[in-house]
Amino acid sequence: MSVKKKPLVVVTRKLPDSIETRMRELFDARLNLDDTPLSPEQIADAARTADVLVPTVTDEITAEVINQPDCRLRLIAHFGNGVDNIDVAAAHARGITVTNTPKVLTEDTADMTMALILAVPRRLVEGASVLTEGKPWDGWSPTWMLGHRVGGKRLGIIGMGRIGQAVARRARAFGLQIHYHNRRPVAPMIAEELGATYWESLDQMLARMDIISVNCPHTPATFHLLSARRLKLIRKDAYIVNTARGEVIDEETLTKLIENGDIGGAGLDVYEHEPLVSPRLVRLAKAGKVTLLPHMGSATIEGRVEMGEKVIINIKTFLDNHKPPDRVLPGML
Ligand code: 8YV
Numbered sequence: 001m002s003v004k005k006k007p008l009v010v011v012t013r014k015l016p017d018s019i020e021t022r023m024r025e026l027f028d029a030r031l032n033l034d035d036t037p038l039s040p041e042q043i044a045d046a047a048r049t050a051d052v053l054v055p056t057v058t059d060e061i062t063a064e065v066i067n068q069p070d071c072r073l074r075l076i077a078h079f080g081n082g083v084d085n086i087d088v089a090a091a092h093a094r095g096i097t098v099t100n101t102p103k104v105l106t107e108d109t110a111d112m113t114m115a116l117i118l119a120v121p122r123r124l125v126e127g128a129s130v131l132t133e134g135k136p137w138d139g140w141s142p143t144w145m146l147g148h149r150v151g152g153k154r155l156g157i158i159g160m161g162r163i164g165q166a167v168a169r170r171a172r173a174f175g176l177q178i179h180y181h182n183r184r185p186v187a188p189m190i191a192e193e194l195g196a197t198y199w200e201s202l203d204q205m206l207a208r209m210d211i212i213s214v215n216c217p218h219t220p221a222t223f224h225l226l227s228a229r230r231l232k233l234i235r236k237d238a239y240i241v242n243t244a245r246g247e248v249i250d251e252e253t254l255t256k257l258i259e260n261g262d263i264g265g266a267g268l269d270v271y272e273h274e275p276l277v278s279p280r281l282v283r284l285a286k287a288g289k290v291t292l293l294p295h296m297g298s299a300t301i302e303g304r305v306e307m308g309e310k311v312i313i314n315i316k317t318f319l320d321n322h323k324p325p326d327r328v329l330p331g332m333l
Helices: 017-027 040-048 090-092 106-119 125-132 163-173 187-194 202-206 251-261 277-286 301-319
Strands: 008-011 028-030 052-054 075-077 097-099 154-158 177-181 211-214 239-242 264-268 290-292
Touching: 008 017, 008 040, 017 028, 017 301, 040 052, 040 239, 052 301, 090 097, 097 301, 106 125, 106 163, 106 211, 106 239, 106 264, 154 202, 163 177, 163 187, 163 290, 177 202, 211 290, 251 264, 251 277, 277 290
Parallel strands: 008 028, 008 052, 052 075, 075 097, 154 177, 154 211, 211 239, 239 264, 264 290
Antiparallel strands: none
């Protein structure tokens, strides 16, 4: 009797132990225990040998990788929500299914967005560094380390999907007025719950907000959505928070406008040329104008385990010849 071979699943980065163990039980899983990112050649090689690839945001799954004549992949089970690192159209054209891990990172990402919304005006990192970096602190003073109140300000959310709405819920509890720009208005019940004002014109919204939060995915349509022209519409004392993707903002222009005092500041978790962070942004952070985080919006152990569980469900249902729950189709982007 011939023994059925388990499908080869290549996982590009180190995942939580419980997820890796379950993957080994279910599949012929090739793990990356030391977490060294794969080179483009190694990714191309994985596509030629594996039935299923489990990439993350740090892997570029290009049309070139997908269109190799001997590409063996049947499923790309992405460990992540955003799929801008995968050429979904090329995969689809080649009959390769793509899945992602939506919903499980919504609340964690919204928490981190709220943390940045608070951190910038309340000078959180600057204040903390006084104590940790040996700077002098002579004690409390009524006029020292003053920031700006968050309550009562207007927050303009760009992209009112799951994460945008979760940010709005939190922000409302902090007394912010919720405004948003989206392809379509949200359902009336949600708009009422959030007390949210819809702007079909992003330009109009940008010019009126105190705080702007980017919560839309990066797609060809949203690349540099905050272009140089649009960034110049933003008020001098306003600031921008981005926990979505760096590519949505023209980072060079944003940096220049903050340096020149034409935009108040920014709280950034993502960068246009990640993992490169421009030294000019780092200088602005040291000057207390911006708060920078290293792409950790969804970085909770609970979230990573749930992402891994979603990846396993997507692979298992696919291999059992069912439609995986989190399929990504080109038309969705
Ligand atoms: C993930 C993210 O950690 O899922 C996303 O879209 O931006 C991150 O929070 C990362 O993408 C994992 O691949």
